[in-house]
Amino acid sequence: MQAFTKMTALAALLDRADVDTDAIIPKQFLKKIERTGFGVHLFHDWRYLDDSGTQPNPDFVLNSDRYTGAQILVTRDNFGCGSSREHAPWALLEYGFRAIIAPSFADIFYNNCFKNGILPVRLDATQIQRLFEEIQPNEGCQLTVDLEQQQVTTPQGHCFTFSVDPFARERLLQGLDDIGWTLQFKHQIVQFEGQYQNTAPWMFIQ
Amino acid sequence: MGKTMFEKIWDAHVVHEQDGNAILYIDRHLVHEVTSPQAFEGLRIAERPLRKPNATYAVPDHNVPTIDQDKPIQDPISAKQIETLRQNCKDFGVTLFDLGDIRQGIVHVVAPEQGLTLPGSTIVCGDSHTSTHGAFGALAFGIGTSEVEHVLATQTLQQQKAKSMLVQVDGPLSDQITPKDIVLAIIGKIGTSGGAGYVIEYAGEAIRDMSIEGRMTLCNMTIEAGARAGLIAPDEKTFTYLRDRPYTPKGELFEQAVGSWRLLASDPDAKFDTVVEFNTKDILPQVTWGTNPGMVTDINGKVPDPEKAENPKDQQAIKAALEYMGLIPNTPIQEIQIDRVFIGSCTNSRIEDLRAAAAVAKGQKVSTSVNAIVVPGSGQVKEQAEGEGLDIIFKEAGFEWREPGCSMCLAMNDDKLKPGERCASTSNRNFEGRQGKGGRTHLVSPEMAAVAAITGHFTDARSFEKH
Numbered sequence: 001m002q003a004f005t006k007m008t009a010l011a012a013l014l015d016r017a018d019v020d021t022d023a024i025i026p027k028q029f030l031k032k033i034e035r036t037g038f039g040v041h042l043f044h045d046w047r048y049l050d051d052s053g054t055q056p057n058p059d060f061v062l063n064s065d066r067y068t069g070a071q072i073l074v075t076r077d078n079f080g081c082g083s084s085r086e087h088a089p090w091a092l093l094e095y096g097f098r099a100i101i102a103p104s105f106a107d108i109f110y111n112n113c114f115k116n117g118i119l120p121v122r123l124d125a126t127q128i129q130r131l132f133e134e135i136q137p138n139e140g141c142q143l144t145v146d147l148e149q150q151q152v153t154t155p156q157g158h159c160f161t162f163s164v165d166p167f168a169r170e171r172l173l174q175g176l177d178d179i180g181w182t183l184q185f186k187h188q189i190v191q192f193e194g195q196y197q198n199t200a201p202w203m204f205i206q
Numbered sequence: 207m208g209k210t211m212f213e214k215i216w217d218a219h220v221v222h223e224q225d226g227n228a229i230l231y232i233d234r235h236l237v238h239e240v241t242s243p244q245a246f247e248g249l250r251i252a253e254r255p256l257r258k259p260n261a262t263y264a265v266p267d268h269n270v271p272t273i274d275q276d277k278p279i280q281d282p283i284s285a286k287q288i289e290t291l292r293q294n295c296k297d298f299g300v301t302l303f304d305l306g307d308i309r310q311g312i313v314h315v316v317a318p319e320q321g322l323t324l325p326g327s328t329i330v331c332g333d334s335h336t337s338t339h340g341a342f343g344a345l346a347f348g349i350g351t352s353e354v355e356h357v358l359a360t361q362t363l364q365q366q367k368a369k370s371m372l373v374q375v376d377g378p379l380s381d382q383i384t385p386k387d388i389v390l391a392i393i394g395k396i397g398t399s400g401g402a403g404y405v406i407e408y409a410g411e412a413i414r415d416m417s418i419e420g421r422m423t424l425c426n427m428t429i430e431a432g433a434r435a436g437l438i439a440p441d442e443k444t445f446t447y448l449r450d451r452p453y454t455p456k457g458e459l460f461e462q463a464v465g466s467w468r469l470l471a472s473d474p475d476a477k478f479d480t481v482v483e484f485n486t487k488d489i490l491p492q493v494t495w496g497t498n499p500g501m502v503t504d505i506n507g508k509v510p511d512p513e514k515a516e517n518p519k520d521q522q523a524i525k526a527a528l529e530y531m532g533l534i535p536n537t538p539i540q541e542i543q544i545d546r547v548f549i550g551s552c553t554n555s556r557i558e559d560l561r562a563a564a565a566v567a568k569g570q571k572v573s574t575s576v577n578a579i580v581v582p583g584s585g586q587v588k589e590q591a592e593g594e595g596l597d598i599i600f601k602e603a604g605f606e607w608r609e610p611g612c613s614m615c616l617a618m619n620d621d622k623l624k625p626g627e628r629c630a631s632t633s634n635r636n637f638e639g640r641q642g643k644g645g646r647t648h649l650v651s652p653e654m655a656a657v658a659a660i661t662g663h664f665t666d667a668r669s670f671e672k673h
């Protein structure tokens with residue numbers, strides 16, 4: 001998993017509340033056997049005019065030129081509600097988003113973001129409104145998201161602080177996914193296995 | 207103070223603990239074709255090796271056809287998932303019980319049969335009914351795809367400790383009720399979320415009386431009560447079952463293991479967070495009428511009347527369920543006509559289940575209005591049943607005799623209900639659409655399913671002559 005420390009990047013606005021995981025990645029794309037290849041289907045039903053995804057919908061904000069290459073998404077309440085599918089963060093990440101800023105997130109989605117190297121930032125609704133007001137008229141507007149300091153800063157000098165669970169923050173700063181975190185204890189696992197082989201040798205298949 | 211069996215197994219597997227999060231060592235990891243592809247891919251992307259190939263065993267089951275298994279699979283997605291499983295097993299050195307191998311079958315039937323399930327072990331699989339293995343005194347539970355990858359990479363899992371519940375089932379196990387009836391009655395009483403946050407240990411006379419197969423049925427459905435896992439203390443029956451299975455320890459090592467397994471049972475002074483008591487004398491053959499396993503009554507019961515519900519929420523739930531199920535309030539259960547019968551799934555597809563159903567079917571004919579299939583849980587169960595002539599009994603009575611797999615338990619292959627069709631099923635979930643879009647599922651024991659096949663409606667299996 002890629003670490004997240006501090007990034008300055010183009011921010012895109014998605015002015016909708018309750019964006020659910022079905023909108024993020026519709027269920028017809030879940031039958032894949034891979035964990036990659038979801039980025040092109042991100043927001044499929046909004047993003048394309050046809051089922052096969054060849055005709056971009058010119059009215060969908062993320063299709064506008066000004067947002068090409070955006071890595072930060074600023075959006076509204078309850079982002080990521082719906083099913084627990086991990087395909088949603090996979091799709092967002094593959095599309096290029098590393099940070100999502102919203103007033104609130106659905107619980108499972110919020111946790112799944114950390115598992116996959118995306119930083120979800122909660123700011124209050126008035127702060128989000130200020131971000132919308134600053135970014136909207138300023139094409140190319142870049143935000144700085146600093147996980148170390150837990151701050152979002154804007155070109156006009158606004159600075160908003162946020163907080164995340166220290167345990168999750170630590171993992172993201174180091175780029176450790178659950179597996180990475182556990183593997184820090186590799187030594188203990190090996191040691192445990194050695195002792196266990198002595199006390200319960202019958203558990204081991206040769 | 208003494209320890210519960212759960213605590214003993216837990217404590218023996220904690221590698222590290224921090225802020226209530228434990229890294230738990232996993233003894234056996236079972237893998238099937240549907241929930242594993244992304245996990246293996248994750249390993250490849252991160253360039254991580256499979257930590258312990260000889261603790262990892264794979265079998266295709268969810269998707270496989272139950273007719274012509276030797277021919278190429280028609281459905282392209284199923285074919286691709288099974289092919290991917292083969293490739294992953296090859297690339298990572300995992301033992302695979304492939305189609306055509308007599309050891310293939312439903313993962314929760316196969317692992318105990320092969321002796322992979324051992325008392326005191328931790329077992330995981332990307333499938334919620336992994337709880338089945340608790341019948342041997344193993345701590346066994348289902349996990350998600352990210353966790354599958356975590357176990358593949360580390361042979362451990364991050365876990366928070368569950369609470370413990372004791373379900374005491376007193377009274378003897380007569381031939382009048384089956385383990386399926388007992389577990390449905392338990393879920394009916396404690397509810398589908400009654401076990402949430404708990405590991406349930408079963409104890410009492412009825413549990414001691416139960417065969418290993420019956421205990422598996424009980425632990426299998428524990429997940430339907432919302433619990434993490436079910437557990438039953440191993441005893442002489444367990445040891446006899448396990449002796450000389452392909453993957454069990456042999457000779458002196460087996461005796462040594464048994465010595466340790468005898469100490470697994472909860473200590474007499476162990477404290478459970480919750481205790482619930484049942485008595486077999488209060489339990490009759492069960493039939494579900496709704497769209498979750500807790501919506502259940504007995505064979506002398508009636509379809510409930512939403513008007514008599516205790517609160518508006520229940521009333522709403524009953525109404526919605528009856529609408530989906532196409533049932534009229536107050537209809538006696540015995541008057542419900544069925545179209546299909548499914549005898550199979552990891553709940554009830556072992557040899558004992560097939561024997562029980564065959565004892566009912568012998569010399570009888572399936573009702574002309576019913577289509578009935580029997581799907582053995584594994585190639586070995588199938589072979590054993592055929593050795594005992596059960597296939598002949600079923601076929602002569604008009605049941606279809608199929609090849610092993612999950613089949614109509616979740617209808618991922620061609621075995622599906624059509625919209626509106628009503629099925630007496632020995633599986634574990636009666637959710638909307640579980641056996642096919644618009645299909646109506648009634649969960650019952652193998653005996654009750656077989657009797658219903660013959661009479662065309664739910665009938666008390668106790669009054670039915672068996673051979």
Ligand code: SF4
Pocket residue numbers: 267268312313314333335551552553611612615616633634
């Ligand atoms: S038989 Fe049904 S419940 Fe059991 S593993 Fe297969 S799909 Fe799951």
